[in-house]
Amino acid sequence: MSEWRLYEVFVRSKHGLNHKHVGSVHAADNEMAMENARELYTRRNEGVSIWVVPSETITASASDEKEILFDPSEDKVYRHASFYKLPDEVGHM
Amino acid sequence: MYAQMVDTGTKRLKTLEEMSPEERDFQEKVDAETKIEAKNWMPDGYRKTLIRQISQHAHSEIVGMLPEGNWVTRAPTLKRKLQLMAKIQDEAGHGLYLYSAMETLGADRDEEIQKLHDGKAKYSSIFNYPTLNWSDMGAVGWLVDGAAIVNQVVLQRTSYGPYSRAMVRICKEESFHQRQGYQILLDMMREGTQEQKDMVQDSINRLWWPALMMFGPHDDESPNSQQSMVWKIKRKSNDELRQMFIDQTIPQLEFLGCTVPDPDLKWNEERGHYDFGDIDWKEFYDVLKGDGPCNHERISTRRKAIDEGAWVREAAVAYAAKQKQRAAKAA
Numbered sequence: 001m002s003e004w005r006l007y008e009v010f011v012r013s014k015h016g017l018n019h020k021h022v023g024s025v026h027a028a029d030n031e032m033a034m035e036n037a038r039e040l041y042t043r044r045n046e047g048v049s050i051w052v053v054p055s056e057t058i059t060a061s062a063s064d065e066k067e068i069l070f071d072p073s074e075d076k077v078y079r080h081a082s083f084y085k086l087p088d089e090v091g092h093m
Numbered sequence: 094m095y096a097q098m099v100d101t102g103t104k105r106l107k108t109l110e111e112m113s114p115e116e117r118d119f120q121e122k123v124d125a126e127t128k129i130e131a132k133n134w135m136p137d138g139y140r141k142t143l144i145r146q147i148s149q150h151a152h153s154e155i156v157g158m159l160p161e162g163n164w165v166t167r168a169p170t171l172k173r174k175l176q177l178m179a180k181i182q183d184e185a186g187h188g189l190y191l192y193s194a195m196e197t198l199g200a201d202r203d204e205e206i207q208k209l210h211d212g213k214a215k216y217s218s219i220f221n222y223p224t225l226n227w228s229d230m231g232a233v234g235w236l237v238d239g240a241a242i243v244n245q246v247v248l249q250r251t252s253y254g255p256y257s258r259a260m261v262r263i264c265k266e267e268s269f270h271q272r273q274g275y276q277i278l279l280d281m282m283r284e285g286t287q288e289q290k291d292m293v294q295d296s297i298n299r300l301w302w303p304a305l306m307m308f309g310p311h312d313d314e315s316p317n318s319q320q321s322m323v324w325k326i327k328r329k330s331n332d333e334l335r336q337m338f339i340d341q342t343i344p345q346l347e348f349l350g351c352t353v354p355d356p357d358l359k360w361n362e363e364r365g366h367y368d369f370g371d372i373d374w375k376e377f378y379d380v381l382k383g384d385g386p387c388n389h390e391r392i393s394t395r396r397k398a399i400d401e402g403a404w405v406r407e408a409a410v411a412y413a414a415k416q417k418q419r420a421a422k423a424a
Contacts, residue, residue, distance in 0.1 A: 003410050006196070023259075024193045026202070028406075029413035040186050043179075044266075063132045 006055040007033040009040075011047035019051050027052075123325050128254035131197040139324050142317070143253055144198050146326060148205040151191035152216035156209075156391050158184045160224040160233065169227060176273050177230060183270065187263045194255040210396050218377060219307050221385030222300065228281055228289070232296035234274015236304040236342070242267045243338045244308070252325035275345065282349050294351050301353045305369075306377045308335040314374075339367050 004026040010019035022041045027033035033052040042050065061069055077083050086093060109117060115134050122129065129135055158181050165181070168174035192202045208214040219237050224230065245267065249260045278296075281289045309315060309331040321327035329337075339358075346353060357370035379385065 004406075023190060023262075024196075025189070028409035029416060032409060032413070039182075040189055043182070043186065060132070063130070063134075 004028050005033075007037070007052040008055050008058060009033075009037040010051040010053070011037075011041055012049040013047050015048055019049065022046075024055060025052070120323075123252050123323075126252075126325075128257060129252050130254045138320070139326070140198050142321060142324070142326060143256065144195055144200045144205075146321075147191055147195040147198075147256055148200065148208075149215050149217075151188045151195060151205075152209045152214055153220065154184050154188035154191060156216045156220045156395065157237075159391055159394055160220055160222070160387075161230065163224050164227065164230050167227065168230075173230075173277070180234070180270050180273065183266050187259075187266070190259040190262055191256075194253075194259045197255045206399070210392060210399065212383060212392060215381065217307060218380040218385065219303050220391060221380050221387045222303050223387055225299070226292050226296065228278060228292040228296040229300070231274045231277030231281065231293065232300045234270050234272075235278060235345070236274075236297070236300050237307070238267055238270040238274060239342060240304050240307045240338050242271060243334050243341070247328045247334065250325075250328050256326075278349055278351075282351070293349070297346070297351050298354045301355070302372065302376075303380075305335060305339070305372055306380075308332075308338070310374065310377070336366055339369055343367055 005028075006024055006026055008024050009022050011022045012019045025033055025036040025040055027036050030052065034050060037050050037052050041047070073079070107116075109120070112120065116136055119129070119133075119135060119139075122133075129139075161177060161181050161184075165174060165177055168177055192205070195205065196202055205214065209216065219240075224233065242264065245260050245264050249257055249264060251257045251260065278293050281293050285293070312318060312330045312332045315331055318327060318330055322330070343353075343358070355370045357368060359368055361368045380388070383389075
């Protein structure tokens with residue numbers, strides 16, 4: 001089975017929602033990956049749409065890059081609406 | 094104090110001060126209930142223990158299909174047959190979720206399955222018992238899946254992210270298994286003939302003790318537990334889980350109007366738990382070693398399935414290659 005590729009499976013659970021990663025499957029080709037994903041991850045109405053993506057084509061951030069990637073956004077409080085205090089009289093904005 | 098068991102199996106307790114900075118970071122993360130993910134640094138022993146545990150868990154799901162497969166063609170009605178097939182398909186799915194979780198640790202699925210077929214990897218002792226009559230399908234669903242649920246509900250909080258997420262998915266599906274099993278027994282007890290009622294009691298008599306053995310040896314006989322608990326791979330001890338299972342199962346047993354083959358079983362008001370008799374640990378270790386009633390049969394069935402299915406896997410690869418070639422030519 002080592003000749004079979006590994007695919008990551010993403011399922012849209014309801015119309016209007018994002019696809020979400022649910023797990024992976026092995027398959028000989030894309031069609032089989034889709035069939036296997038359907039059998040494995042949507043046996044009980046878990047989804048309305050499936051994506052299968054060869055795992056090797058995914059570029060992921062490494063855990064030791066966490067600081068480089070995500071720290072810069074930590075000190076930018078002014079990017080959040082809650083940073084701007086308005087007088088009560090203005091009402092909901 | 095943090096205690097860790099070195100991989101050699103000898104109990105050497107490592108204090109926080111003795112740990113390398115990486116080990117300390119790791120342990121602090123585990124203690125803070127931060128899930129460990131595939132790309133995070135982890136001690137070698139943690140990785141190996143997980144691979145061993147998850148593969149064993151996956152093998153159990155796969156081998157667990159066999160005692161039930163025995164009854165697909167003998168199910169009493171079409172309804173029961175469909176339910177049984179759905180349950181068996183779930184077990185295959187559970188095995189696959191778990192193998193996937195295991196692969197995130199760098200283990201190879203084929204290699205681990207080969208270890209099972211070579212008799213080098215374990216699976217749950219329970220699946221080495223035969224399923225002799227239809228009510229065994231009920232008793233397996235109720236008791237065996239019931240015991241598995243007690244174990245797995247707790248494992249949803251295990252420290253390794255992919256394992257924990259597989260457990261969440263599995264637990265959602267398991268309760269169907271247990272309820273369909275109990276309902277089989279309930280129908281037989283309520284509407285069955287005396288012969289059918291006797292069959293239910295016979296199933297419980299045979300499966301009760303093996304179900305209790307599923308939780309593994311007593312805590313003081315379980316040398317790896319301590320390490321697994323510190324790493325939070327394991328969240329509750331074998332004896333705790335076994336007691337939980339007994340406490341929740343006995344009222345269901347009484348509702349059925351059946352008994353368990355344990356003269357020592359009785360409610361202990363003071364403890365707030367059921368007391369129960371001694372488990373035959375010799376039997377447990379024999380089955381685990383490979384000398385149970387069905388060990389040989391289970392493994393040879395698995396081997397046969399892999400060998401005789403080889404051509405299907407080869408054909409799938411050949412077909413995929415051909416389609417790829419055609420697509421390249423057309424382009």
